[in-house]
Amino acid sequence: MDRAEAKRIIEAILFTSEKPIGIDQIKEVLDEVDSKDVRAFILELKAEYETLGRSFKVYEVAGGFQMVTEPVFAEYLKKFYKAKSKDKLTKPALETLAIIAYRQPITKADIEDIRGVNVDGVVNTLSDRLLIRITGRKDAPGRPILYGTTKEFLERFGLNSLSELPKLSEFTEADIDLSEVDTGLKEAEDGTGKIAQENRPAGLDDNTVAQPESPAEPSDRPVEGKE
Numbered sequence: 001m002d003r004a005e006a007k008r009i010i011e012a013i014l015f016t017s018e019k020p021i022g023i024d025q026i027k028e029v030l031d032e033v034d035s036k037d038v039r040a041f042i043l044e045l046k047a048e049y050e051t052l053g054r055s056f057k058v059y060e061v062a063g064g065f066q067m068v069t070e071p072v073f074a075e076y077l078k079k080f081y082k083a084k085s086k087d088k089l090t091k092p093a094l095e096t097l098a099i100i101a102y103r104q105p106i107t108k109a110d111i112e113d114i115r116g117v118n119v120d121g122v123v124n125t126l127s128d129r130l131l132i133r134i135t136g137r138k139d140a141p142g143r144p145i146l147y148g149t150t151k152e153f154l155e156r157f158g159l160n161s162l163s164e165l166p167k168l169s170e171f172t173e174a175d176i177d178l179s180e181v182d183t184g185l186k187e188a189e190d191g192t193g194k195i196a197q198e199n200r201p202a203g204l205d206d207n208t209v210a211q212p213e214s215p216a217e218p219s220d221r222p223v224e225g226k227e
Contacts, residue, residue: 006041020061021064046058055070097153
């Protein structure tokens with residue numbers, strides 16, 4: 001197989017895939033091409049698209065590569081597809097997801113302490129959408145469940161790893177209306193703008209949402225309905 005044919009095959013795979021594709025996955029198809037060459041061909045395609053000014057690019061996201069349209073065309077695509085509202089996250093869901101992303105692994109009680117409301121419904125919604133998952137249990141009385149983000153979260157927000165999350169200091173209340181959780185979230189930063197190592201979830205590539213081992217603890221907080 002020559003170089004040009006290998007690149008065309010890789011291009012076809014990226015074009016048809018709805019999810020990020022890893023080097024190893026492509027290698028399974030192109031068993032005559034080694035992993036280093038696969039990466040090199042992908043980067044060549046990426047450079048070619050950028051040079052030609054195409055409406056799409058190849059992005060490295062969630063540990064793989066994906067062909068996506070340029071953000072500048074988002075408004076036109078929204079009009080074309082008329083995105084359904086059910087695909088959007090509500091403000092409470094985004095606030096809760098932000099807390100989990102920056103403080104993970106974190107218990108539901110800790111999330112509720114920051115938000116001041118019961119988050120059972122929101123946590124269920126985020127779990128149903130595979131944006132968060134159970135990562136284990138905290139070594140504390142009652143062994144409360146710990147939550148963290150998933151590979152689906154990285155894909156949804158165009159991140160290759162948690163280290164690419166923006167520093168909280170870069171945001172203002174005008175940018176994100178999360179003033180009620182701002183103080184709690186800033187405690188998660190280690191001073192460098194990156195998530196502290198002890199707060200990184202283990203096995204982030206596991207996109208499976210685990211099931212609780214026991215019923216959630218009762219709460220007397222005001223209930224925030226399922227989003």
